[in-house]
Amino acid sequence: MKLVDIGVLSKTSGVPTSTLRYYEELGLLQSVGRNGLRRQYSEDALLQLALISLGKAAGFSLEEINGMFDKDRKPDLPRPTLHQRADELDRQIRRMKTLSNLLRHVAECPAPSHLSCARFRKLLRVACPTVPLGDALRRAAIGGK
Structure with missing residues (x-):
């Protein structure tokens, strides 16, 4: 599993690091470790961010979006x-x-x-x-x- 530094994830996704930390605080995103003081994420974090963005664009609250992931942070979309x-x-x-x-x-x-x-x-x-x-x-x- 390739890890992505918070700065790289921010640059790649266009989501500010402060927002990434906020999403982590809410449980929408999970870091898998640290490299020094910098959070590390799996490459799956990009997919999660894309789904969060889609959910927000569709008018779902962050709480509603959070409920659309299972305990392993995989999409569990309520049809x-x-x-x-x-x-x-x-x-x-x-x-x-x-x-x-x-x-x-x-x-x-x-x-x-x-x-x-x-x-x-x-x-x-x-x-x-x-x-x-x-x-x-x-x-x-x-x-x-």
Whole structure:
């Protein structure tokens, strides 16, 4: 087993040494020894860091990510939880796409008032589904009456 010095692991992974030490403190990463005062890690640490990075990008907390490794720090990924998070990301993507469409429409709409534009009102209702906009949008469309 080839060992990697904390500085080399940091440079290779792009993760600061302070973060590596923090991950070790949380139990996300384990050093396998020391060379003087410098921590040594197995080459598997790069895989663990990649999985931690992926988990963070997907919105998992460090505590949740820590639960996705077994006692030997091998991945033990809970498939139902991953499906659930993927569904949440799909909902976020749809909402962000709607917001993007709304902003593009506002930027390009030739209507003198966006509130008189039927497409804008429809996109606004989709982008803000929890806000009851019905009467307010109708009044705005007819000039505030």
